Amino acid sequence: MSTHIAPSPALVRRFNALAKEWRSATRFLAAPSAAVAHPAYRAVVALGSDAVPLILAELAEGPEPWFAALRELTGADPVPPTDCGRPSEAAACWLAWGQARGLA
Amino acid sequence: MTPDLPAILSAAFPGLASDAAEVLRLADPRFNCVAWAAGLSDAIWWPSDPDAYWPPEAPDELSVAAMVAALNTVGYTLCTGSGLETGHEKVAIYARDSAPTHVARQLRDGRWSSKLGRDCLVAHATPGGVEGAVYGSVAVYLRRPVAANA
Numbered sequence: 001m002s003t004h005i006a007p008s009p010a011l012v013r014r015f016n017a018l019a020k021e022w023r024s025a026t027r028f029l030a031a032p033s034a035a036v037a038h039p040a041y042r043a044v045v046a047l048g049s050d051a052v053p054l055i056l057a058e059l060a061e062g063p064e065p066w067f068a069a070l071r072e073l074t075g076a077d078p079v080p081p082t083d084c085g086r087p088s089e090a091a092a093c094w095l096a097w098g099q100a101r102g103l104a
Numbered sequence: 105m106t107p108d109l110p111a112i113l114s115a116a117f118p119g120l121a122s123d124a125a126e127v128l129r130l131a132d133p134r135f136n137c138v139a140w141a142a143g144l145s146d147a148i149w150w151p152s153d154p155d156a157y158w159p160p161e162a163p164d165e166l167s168v169a170a171m172v173a174a175l176n177t178v179g180y181t182l183c184t185g186s187g188l189e190t191g192h193e194k195v196a197i198y199a200r201d202s203a204p205t206h207v208a209r210q211l212r213d214g215r216w217s218s219k220l221g222r223d224c225l226v227a228h229a230t231p232g233g234v235e236g237a238v239y240g241s242v243a244v245y246l247r248r249p250v251a252a253n254a
Contacts, residue, residue, distance in 0.1 A: 085157025
């Protein structure tokens with residue numbers, strides 16, 4: 001298990017602001033790929049791996065399409081092909097992945 | 105006019121306010137409009153997307169033709185017009201700049217239902233209720249038979 005350091009308050013504030021902006025701007029888009037191309041989502045990815053616990057916490061609240069960001073930031077993909085396109089199952093896979101590493 | 109329609113919906117879809125719109129389900133990221141058209145409420149269908157399902161029989165490209173092919177796999181075939189037809193249910197594929205953006209599904213009472221991205225599911229009187237800047241306009245209609253007691 002890796003050592004997990006809690007994100008700084010500044011990072012949490014920045015993440016929350018970006019996540020709120022992203023949710024609002026992309027809420028009516030049908031395509032996950034369009035949502036993840038939004039500048040606010042890209043800015044979340046640019047926060048780096050310290051944002052991973054915050055993203056996992058978002059996923060625990062609801063299966064929003066954070067999967068692309070997690071793949072980019074971790075290099076992992078714990079979602080089997082059979083669960084592709086099934087957000088609840090994909091979120092559960094990522095949360096299990098995070099819990100195994102002390103990140104969720 | 106529907107007084108309870110959230111302001112954010114009226115702002116994004118001005119046609120809803122005059123289309124007797126009604127929120128049927130609150131925001132839910134577990135399914136999108138294409139899956140809803142296919143009869144599912146626990147999946148995301150979209151082409152060329154690593155986080156979405158797409159029927160392997162359909163072209164994996166963002167086009168109206170690919171959307172039609174995907175809906176062919178669940179029994180829909182092209183038809184003309186949005187009118188309610190006994191024994192059939194219909195879907196409408198919307199496009200903007202030739203790219204598909206949305207699919208609405210007709211309800212048994214003749215109204216239409218739209219899952220608005222990750223947001224809510226709304227009923228609206230006509231397909232025009234969600235036409236506009238966000239989804240463009242209806243490109244094609246499809247229909248499929250439904251069982252009499254379905």
